[in-house]
Amino acid sequence: MGPTQLVAQNHGKKTSVFDMEEKGFALFHTSGISPEHIERPSLKRKKGPAPKMLGNEVCSVCGDKASGFHYNVLSCEGCKGFFRRSVIKGAQYICKNGGRCEMDMYMRRKCQECRLRKCQEAGMREQCVLSEEQIQLKKLKKQEDGQARVVVVRQNSPSPPVPPPQMTAEQLDMIEKIVSAQQQCNQRSFSDRLKVTEIVDFAKQLPGFLELTREDQIALLKTSTIEVMLLETSRRYNPETESITFLKDLSYNRDDFAKAGLQFEFINPIFGFSKGMNELQLNDAEYALLIAISIFSADRPNVQNQHLVENLQHTYVEALHSYICIHRPNDHLMFPRMLMKLVSLRTLSSVHSEQVFALRLQDKKLPPLLSEIWDVNE
Numbered sequence: 001m002g003p004t005q006l007v008a009q010n011h012g013k014k015t016s017v018f019d020m021e022e023k024g025f026a027l028f029h030t031s032g033i034s035p036e037h038i039e040r041p042s043l044k045r046k047k048g049p050a051p052k053m054l055g056n057e058v059c060s061v062c063g064d065k066a067s068g069f070h071y072n073v074l075s076c077e078g079c080k081g082f083f084r085r086s087v088i089k090g091a092q093y094i095c096k097n098g099g100r101c102e103m104d105m106y107m108r109r110k111c112q113e114c115r116l117r118k119c120q121e122a123g124m125r126e127q128c129v130l131s132e133e134q135i136q137l138k139k140l141k142k143q144e145d146g147q148a149r150v151v152v153v154r155q156n157s158p159s160p161p162v163p164p165p166q167m168t169a170e171q172l173d174m175i176e177k178i179v180s181a182q183q184q185c186n187q188r189s190f191s192d193r194l195k196v197t198e199i200v201d202f203a204k205q206l207p208g209f210l211e212l213t214r215e216d217q218i219a220l221l222k223t224s225t226i227e228v229m230l231l232e233t234s235r236r237y238n239p240e241t242e243s244i245t246f247l248k249d250l251s252y253n254r255d256d257f258a259k260a261g262l263q264f265e266f267i268n269p270i271f272g273f274s275k276g277m278n279e280l281q282l283n284d285a286e287y288a289l290l291i292a293i294s295i296f297s298a299d300r301p302n303v304q305n306q307h308l309v310e311n312l313q314h315t316y317v318e319a320l321h322s323y324i325c326i327h328r329p330n331d332h333l334m335f336p337r338m339l340m341k342l343v344s345l346r347t348l349s350s351v352h353s354e355q356v357f358a359l360r361l362q363d364k365k366l367p368p369l370l371s372e373i374w375d376v377n378e
Contacts, residue, residue, distance in 0.1 A: 060122040061115065062108040071128040073119070078108065083119045087129040090268035091116070131272075136340050137333065165325040174207050174319060178288040181205035199228050206292050208312040212305065219302040220309070224295045227345050230273065231291055237274035244274060269348050277341060283327075286338065289320040294342055 057066040059076035070080035085091070093113035101107050101114035108115045130138065167175075185198040203209050203221060212220070236245045243251040257267045282290070296313035298306040321335055328334045 061118045061124075062103055062105050064105050071124040073123045075119075075122070075124070079115070079119060082108075082112075082115060083124050084129050086112075086116050086119075087126045088131060089265050092264060131344075136343070137337060165322055167319070167322045167326065171319045171322060174315075175285050175289065175323065178202075178206060178292060179284050182288045182291070183284065196225055199225050202228075202291075203295055206295065208315065209295075211312075212308065216303055216305055216309065219300050219304075220295055220297070222302075223300045223349075224297060227294050227349050228291055230270070230345060230348055231277070231287070231294065233270070234274040234277035235287065237271075237278045239275065239278055242271070242275075244271075273341075273344055273348050276344070280334075280338065280341070282338070285323060286320070289316055289323065290338060290341070292316045293320065293339075294345065 057074055058064065059066045059079055060074050061079040062076065064076040064078060066074045067077045067080070068074070071083055075083075086093075091112070093111075093116060095101060095111050095113040097111065097114075099114060099117070101111040103111075103114055103118040181202050185202045200221060203217070209217065233244060237243075238245060238251065241251060241253070243253040243256075245251045254264070254267050254271055257270075258264060293313055293316045296309055296316065298309040298313065303309055317339075320338070324331075324335045324338070
């Protein structure tokens, strides 16, 4: 199997829910030679299908050939992608020319601040930008709606009643053990900081973890630790104050993280992920199972026995699926929504690595705040 696949049981068949892949951020858009700049009035569209393209339309931002209406504006693929990346990353740019750059196909690569401002002036809307998770959920919802339309109800031969879902004794025992282990670790970490040793202790208590070789145990923990810490961080998010609480009663908002030396390219995804996790309102069992699934990822570097790791992960995926079917019977999207959080988590971990790498290039240590709340030795 290629990248880590989380497999859920649905109607007795194993169905691939998603492939978790490393995702990077495109930093630059390279294309084109500067043509004569063409000014276009900003377009405000009403809701409904996009107007039919004639083929000679130009981008309202840079004057390149337009590919369609993107985020409410007739624009090219380059400006579409630039606006999306800027919104998702919460990017903040600085113009070297005092914000007076004339935007065209050449200047769009030279001045990001003026390009973003021109996107906004043309009418591009941030609320139209969907995250990767929202896109996947939209596809899942569309698939469910499509399947519902093709179901044929045969009144003369009614289907036998579907028995209510049940959990096996092994699953119940496993969930009880990992919830207890996690509560012990959380109790200790809330009185201090999030320590790597607490995560190691929790992993050792996961059924099946000690079946792995020491080398595979280390390989899994080495790259999953930051993801587990980010999951635990999301549990400390307060939506009312938009802050994260550490060390008993110390709360930090976005500005506090920025003052500690972190870039907003790293801060915004942390708070966005934490807010999204908070909205799911997961309980201890769901968090513990999600953390276990994250740890047992066979696509981690240097994992030797990938088959065993995949089988162990599948055990926890099945337990999570059964648990949600019983405790959230009316929310059919909760299971894929939770698994999609692991995709966001992998991306967030990649952003964290980029932040640390950038600090190393500048020959700087991790900011004191990060060292204080996360016991991480990069």
